[in-house]
Amino acid sequence: MATTLDRSADPATGSGLLRIPHEPSWVRLVGIVGVLAFVGAQAVGVLTSPPDRDMGDLQKIMYVHVPAAWNAFIAFLVVALASIGVLVTNDERADLLAAAAAEVGATLTALTLMLGSIWGRPTWGVWWTWDARLTSTAVLLVIFVGYLTLREYAEEPERRMRWSAAVGIIGALNVPIVYMSVRWWRTLHQIQSSPATVDPHYVIGLRANAIAILLLLVFFIARRYHLSRIENALAQRAERRALFGPEIGEDRHAGA
Amino acid sequence: MQVHDTLPYVIAAYAVTWTVLGGYAAYLWRRRRRLAAQVAACE
Numbered sequence: 539m540a541t542t543l544d545r546s547a548d549p550a551t552g553s554g555l556l557r558i559p560h561e562p563s564w565v566r567l568v569g570i571v572g573v574l575a576f577v578g579a580q581a582v583g584v585l586t587s588p589p590d591r592d593m594g595d596l597q598k599i600m601y602v603h604v605p606a607a608w609n610a611f612i613a614f615l616v617v618a619l620a621s622i623g624v625l626v627t628n629d630e631r632a633d634l635l636a637a638a639a640a641e642v643g644a645t646l647t648a649l650t651l652m653l654g655s656i657w658g659r660p661t662w663g664v665w666w667t668w669d670a671r672l673t674s675t676a677v678l679l680v681i682f683v684g685y686l687t688l689r690e691y692a693e694e695p696e697r698r699m700r701w702s703a704a705v706g707i708i709g710a711l712n713v714p715i716v717y718m719s720v721r722w723w724r725t726l727h728q729i730q731s732s733p734a735t736v737d738p739h740y741v742i743g744l745r746a747n748a749i750a751i752l753l754l755l756v757f758f759i760a761r762r763y764h765l766s767r768i769e770n771a772l773a774q775r776a777e778r779r780a781l782f783g784p785e786i787g788e789d790r791h792a793g794a
Numbered sequence: 795m796q797v798h799d800t801l802p803y804v805i806a807a808y809a810v811t812w813t814v815l816g817g818y819a820a821y822l823w824r825r826r827r828r829l830a831a832q833v834a835a836c837e
Contacts, residue, residue: 596800
């Protein structure tokens with residue numbers, strides 16, 4: 539497969555050396571701002587909001603559970619858009635972006651489920667129930683764990699790109715089902731929480747944590763994407779060296 | 795009626811959040827360090 543990292547390198551002849559891509563400096567900046575925002579948002583949520591009339595301090599779990607779920611949905615939206623990009627353009631970079639977003643999205647979905655379970659035990663009396671919201675979220679996680687597993691086992695790059703793009707789009711189609719499940723079916727889970735539906739005391743903490751986790755999401759996806767690009771460039775360079783020798787460009791020019 | 799004895803659950807929820815997000819950041823950081831060593835060996 540032709541590389542998209544450096545078009546001056548000719549994959550057919552091996553002429554020209556592959557450049558190793560560097561991570562842009564904004565990625566680290568977003569990471570630092572994200573961590574600071576996350577620490578601040580957690581402090582705001584925990585320290586400034588009063589206990590809920592019914593749930594007491596359990597309400598504070600909302601500040602991590604709900605933003606984790608929202609940002610997982612955003613990650614899967616990125617997967618869907620990048621996967622469409624793969625099918626349309628066949629660009630390796632779109633494939634790597636989709637894979638990075640899928641990994642981060644699956645991590646946030648697992649976090650959402652764990653936090654929901656911790657909230658459910660004292661509230662519902664059970665760690666887990668086969669409620670429509672919980673079940674559809676678990677299915678979402680299973681699909682994207684499957685997506686990541688598929689990528690590990692499909693060896694041929696072109697096939698891996700196309701198969702995982704198809705699974706990524708189908709998986710992301712589950713997101714609106716998860717979101718609407720609390721309205722479409724009679725569920726134990728409450729309806730969607732948003733700044734419009736929660737008490738005004740809790741809006742700032744919810745918004746602040748959502749933005750902080752969004753910054754972390756951007757940082758995680760961007761870093762994971764760039765790591766994949768570097769790994770691919772190193773693998774392609776090693777492949778070229780195995781085929782054409784260690785000093786391809788220099789040898790060809792010296793011989794000309 | 796308010797749910798009582800909730801603090802351990804709140805602490806557990808925040809501990810899980812920091813562990814998962816911190817764990818993922820640490821995973822990326824280790825992977826980046828390993829790649830940086832490989833790139834340095836190449837260049």
